[in-house]
Amino acid sequence: MKNRDVESEAAGRKSNIETDKQNISFLYLSEEDMIDAGVLNPGRCVDVMEETMGLMEDGDFLMGGPYNDAHGLMLYFPKKSPIENFPVNNARDRRFIAMPAYLGGRFHVAGEKWYGSNGNNRAIGLPRSILMMMLNDVETGKPLAYMSGNLLSSMRTGAMPGLAAKLLARNDSKVLTLVGPGVICRSSLRAIMSQRFDIDTIKIKGSSPTSANAIKMKEYIEENYPQVKNIVLCKDMEEALKDADIITEAVSCKEGEWPEYKREWLKPGALVISTSTFNMEHKSIVDLKKVIDNYGMYENYAEEDNVGYDENGDRLHTGCMGEDFVYMVQDGLIERDSLTTFGEIIRGKKPGRESDDEIILVSIEGMPTEDVAWAYECYTYALVHDIGTKLKVWDHPYAF
Template structure:
């Protein structure tokens, strides 16, 4: 409650804590609603009604960079296990009008002790006062908002007669992508899975998950290599976890006419082979930031080195004169009718999705508001009145 002079008469501050079980009750796994929500986010981005970190307002987040070595005893070092901590703040306008931040720590060695690689938490704050509104478990939230974007891509850009879906990197994010895509494309009857091997634990777990949850899928294929996985696929979505430089390679001749290729993490394809393909992105400014930070060079033959990020590669293709900036289409332009989506059944479309904290804010807001209405979670007090004021 605010006085006419702008001061607050209610100094009590509390927030809603939502653990993972609470988040499930609050609908965090509702793939169809998540797809609609990220569609709203993309529209607001296209209208400029958002803020992310950095001076250009498009930073993905701020990461702690661990050193390779240190003379300080027990100092945490960088290693091949993906040790990192990252803060991802954002403001999202429209009906959300909300600030938030996702914070996470990650270490590939976690799996050996029964923990997921990354452990994430999400906070929402009132834009006007800065008061914390909610603090919630973020693993399912993050994976579902990430998977929702491939679902949006399938909704807007896949052929209407799509029947064959390929999953490259069958981990948590691919499972979320599967949920979202299947909520939009009801005629999928064949799913191809490309893991590290046809008998890898993740590939087998994905197959069992599909069998249990999608009885309409009559054919599940565990693929030996990328060529087998990509050929004849109508929709391809990837979320591969791998070391830098070991990104899976795609070849133009493996893609059927009309294929939709969605990349959420790693991608490697010869730049000159994709010049004429339609390219759809979520946020060009974010990829420009990536390119400025990485500043990758060229190999001994004068070819630009790959980055593993499809959208960043597109930026380098613009810089190298292979394509024009206007040839890239954003989701927002498609949703707002500024540019067309799919223009023919034979058109091959590449989609780059990197995930943004604005999406976390939106999906967290949806779960938070549902939890408030349905009395889910635990209210925790910060203070009744601040000690120092």
């Protein structure tokens, strides 16, 4: 995707979506259209995420919530209801999330990802989550595009571990560990491999060494990355973590069943990236470098969850690395300034890796600014290359 070569042309052609000031149309992009528009380009997605983190450091963005930094607004369904036919959460993960954002810079666009999820979907051959993305002109509110969001969302999620590997991994990294070998770990693999070309060993930790996802991931690596000479299906977390230069996780599990990490299993110089679930004894990570995407978002999580302490007086774990960092600040284990954001590294305000022996923990939870950025990139490419279907809202608004 050579979007930097077509940005000016795309900007000029935005006005072609409407033929006059009152006529409003938008571009519809199916999943096939999104593929044609470059949504699966991992290296370019990493570049766009780096640009996004820089803009967020500049403050040139808005998200939802009272502090403009919320992950999104979620509909939670009850376990039971007295109302006949009311949808209940009789399966894991029935929910809807609205994730709005504005992103400035060259993007200067608003958008929202609408996220529907139900754990029962897999039994009928559907992905657990079905997502759609909308972009709007920030001046008038006019719709610019409506697009399939599953590939967009998974790619931008995986691109953030790719960015972490680009900025924070040792330059001689050769061993990559994938914990939770599902869709997100696959997109993370694609992004990391686009940045770190010397990876020759990949460890896979699924629910078991013979789990369907672990075998599928092994076959995918064999087919797409012939430079990888060793693929190890690990029996436990200790085997998976030991000797790994880069560890990226995207585990889907029940609350409280998060995989446990131990300090002694991490080699000097290891980079540990969490996009989903994390469980490590707080006191063992006090002196490690900690990098996050958005501290305010984790403060929101901590305020909502307000987890307490166990019988020994230790803070309960949340399963979220960044949220644990917030509680560590509240409990006086670390200082707020000890946490580094991607944006601070990108803008040169704080250093990235400072030694080959430094162990670095990275928390990534996903934000709608990332969706807006990658959606805009695919949208502008689609405009220039005549991809997608133009749909009309109206020729002239009906006057009451």
